[in-house]
Amino acid sequence: xxxxxxxPWRNIYRRESRRIMVGNVPVGGDAxxxxxxxxxxxxxxxxxTIAQVQAAxxxxxxxxxxxxxxxxxxxxxxxxxxESPVPIxxxxxxxxxxxxxAxxxxxxxxxxxxxxxxxxxxxREVIKAARDHNCSIRxxxxxxxxxxxxxxxxxxxxxxxxxxxxxxHIKILQDNDFHEFKISCKASDVFMAAAAYQQLAxxxxxxxxxxxxxxxxxxxxxxxxxxxxxxLLWMGIGDTIRVSLSADPVEEVKVGYEILKSLGLRHRGVxxxxxxxxxxxxxxxIKTVEALEKRLEHIKTPMSLSIIGCVVNGPxxxxxxxxxxxxxxxxxxxxxxxxxxxxxxxxxxxxDHIVEEVEKKAAEIEAQQEAAEAAE
Numbered sequence: 116x117x118x119x120x121x122x123p124w125r126n127i128y129r130r131e132s133r134r135i136m137v138g139n140v141p142v143g144g145d146a147x148x149x150x151x152x153x154x155x156x157x158x159x160x161x162x163x164t165i166a167q168v169q170a171a172x173x174x175x176x177x178x179x180x181x182x183x184x185x186x187x188x189x190x191x192x193x194x195x196x197x198e199s200p201v202p203i204x205x206x207x208x209x210x211x212x213x214x215x216x217a218x219x220x221x222x223x224x225x226x227x228x229x230x231x232x233x234x235x236x237x238x239r240e241v242i243k244a245a246r247d248h249n250c251s252i253r254x255x256x257x258x259x260x261x262x263x264x265x266x267x268x269x270x271x272x273x274x275x276x277x278x279x280x281x282x283x284h285i286k287i288l289q290d291n292d293f294h295e296f297k298i299s300c301k302a303s304d305v306f307m308a309a310a311a312y313q314q315l316a317x318x319x320x321x322x323x324x325x326x327x328x329x330x331x332x333x334x335x336x337x338x339x340x341x342x343x344x345x346x347l348l349w350m351g352i353g354d355t356i357r358v359s360l361s362a363d364p365v366e367e368v369k370v371g372y373e374i375l376k377s378l379g380l381r382h383r384g385v386x387x388x389x390x391x392x393x394x395x396x397x398x399x400x401i402k403t404v405e406a407l408e409k410r411l412e413h414i415k416t417p418m419s420l421s422i423i424g425c426v427v428n429g430p431x432x433x434x435x436x437x438x439x440x441x442x443x444x445x446x447x448x449x450x451x452x453x454x455x456x457x458x459x460x461x462x463x464x465x466x467d468h469i470v471e472e473v474e475k476k477a478a479e480i481e482a483q484q485e486a487a488e489a490a491e
Contacts, residue, residue, distance in 0.1 A: 125379060129351040132322045135251050135295045138202025138223030140177050142251075142297055143322030143354045148380050149177035150371040151324075151357040152364040153206070158188035158195070165198045167364060172200045174368040175383050175415075178355065180204040180226060189216035196221035204253065211237040218244040224251045228280075229287040231262075242293045251295040253324055254284040256311075258302035272302065274310035281315055297321055297354065301328035305343040312347050322354040329359060336360040337370050341377075348378055382417030385473060388432055389422040396424030397442025398462040410470050416477040420469070421451070430456070437480075438472050440465055452476075 134144030142149055152171045156163040158181055168179045183189055183205045196203050204224040205217030211232040214225050218241075225245055229238050229252075245252055258272040261280055269276040277300040288296050298321050302308040308327050316323060327343040330336035340358045347353050356374070358367045375381035387407065392400035404422055411420075421439035423429035429441025430451070439451035440460070447459045452472065460468050 127349060127351055127378060127380065130316050130323075131320065132354055133294070133320050135297060135322055136223075137178055137204065137251055137297075137355075140202050140223075142324075146354070148348070148353060148375055149355040150175060150368055150375070150381070151178040151180060151204070151355055152176050152367040152371075153180040153182070153357065153359075154364060158182060158184075159191050161191050161194050164191070164195050168195065168199050168201070168203070171364045171368055174365045175372055176201060176364075176368045178202050178204060178223075179364075180206050180357070182206040183213050183217050184208070185213075186216070189213060189220060192217055192222065193220035207232070211241050214241040215244040218248040218250045221248070222250055224253055226253045226255045228255060229284050238287060239291060242288065242291045245295075246293065251297070252288065252293070254281060254288070254296060254298040255324075256281045256284070256298070256300040257328055258300075258304065258307060258311075259328070272307065274300075274307055274314055277302070277307070277311040278314045278318060282318060285319060285321065297324050299324035299326055301326045301359075303327065303329040305339055308343055309347060312352055313350070316352045323352060325353040325356045326359055331361060333360055333362040333366055336362070340370060341374055344374055345378065348374070348380060383415055384417065385411045385414050386417075386419045387411075387422060388419065388436060390424050390428065392424050395427065395442075397444060397448055398424065398465070400424045400442075403466060406466050407469060410466065411473055414473060414477050416480050418473070418476055418480060420473060422469075437476050438469065440469055 132143040134146060135142055140149055154164050154167045156167050158164055171179050179201055181203055183192055202223035204226050205222035207214045207225055207227045209231055214227055217225055232238060232241060256277050258277060261272055261276055265276045265280055281298050281300050300311040300315050305327060325344050325347055327340045330339040344356055356371050358370045360367050372383055376386055389404045390400060419436040421432040421436040423432050424442045426441055433439030433441060433451035434454045440448050442448045446462050448462060448465060450457050450460050
């Protein structure tokens with residue numbers, strides 16, 4: 116990653132890991148941290164699942180995971196993969212044939228635990244199918260489904276037990292000369308997950324898939340995920356993330372990107388900086404931000420927008436953003452462009468005007484990027 120020499124306290128030094136491919140998406144090494152989600156439709160509902168995959172991809176998902184619990188789902192997966200704009204990970208539990216079928220159907224990655232899909236011969240069959248079809252594997256350790264011998268050894272799910280489980284599964288793949296794998300060790304307990312991931316990061320150079328599993332609803336799950344994933348990402352741990360919410364998969368993608376944007380690790384779309392509002396506000400900040408979030412969803416160019424209710428912090432925040440608006444008096448506010456006061460605008464027209472200014476700035480940034488690429 117590029118280092119910030121002016122503000123070194125913003126630097127994050129990512130853990131060195133091997134790079135693998137999930138379809139056409141690189142994971143690990145110096146690749147951008149990818150964002151994943153998972154469909155919650157019945158996989159056999161092909162149109163519904165395809166629509167959900169496409170919506171997630173439009174929201175910015177780099178990879179989408181789909182559960183494959185039975186043979187009918189395996190058949191559906193082939194058509195879903197064909198229509199998907201992003202690589203598909205097949206979620207496999209226990210039945211080795213589903214793993215083989217998913218690889219044959221075109222899945223870019225299999226989410227399995229090698230030790231839970233049968234004897235060594237069956238494991239070798241799945242690994243062969245993955246190798247033959249250029250399919251990577253994610254080892255998915257979960258505190259809620261640890262192996263019996265580890266629960267007997269440790270008495271309960273613990274970070275040590277989770278890491279031991281992960282390393283046992285890694286050994287199975289490595290013993291079969293398969294190295295295109297990444298690994299996760301998820302728990303719904305933030306403390307347990309964070310401790311396990313820190314140990315795992317020291318024990319292997321495999322790319323790490325971060326997640327706080329079964330985190331909860333949109334609000335509670337977002338908070339738990341931001342705390343757990345945020346601290347690990349800040350430490351440089353994590354190559355791909357999935358925010359697990361009892362909500363629309365699109366919301367998982369949005370939250371994932373917001374976490375990465377907050378840490379300066381990934382940039383997509385408009386980063387809105389806004390105040391919570393108070394009696395000093397010169398316009399209705401909350402309703403304005405709600406309107407702008409919806410109106411600017413189509414912008415994918417990384418840029419910043421400040422919406423501040425009054426002049427206490429408004430000018431200072433606008434100094435650091437591409438476009439800004441600060442509340443004033445008499446039903447007017449000040450529009451800032453590239454950190455400088457530009458012109459006044461009435462409150463009743465400012466949402467439309469800000470959308471125009473953001474679209475104009477996004478087009479300008481894109482043109483500059485195209486010119487720079489053409490000059491290389």
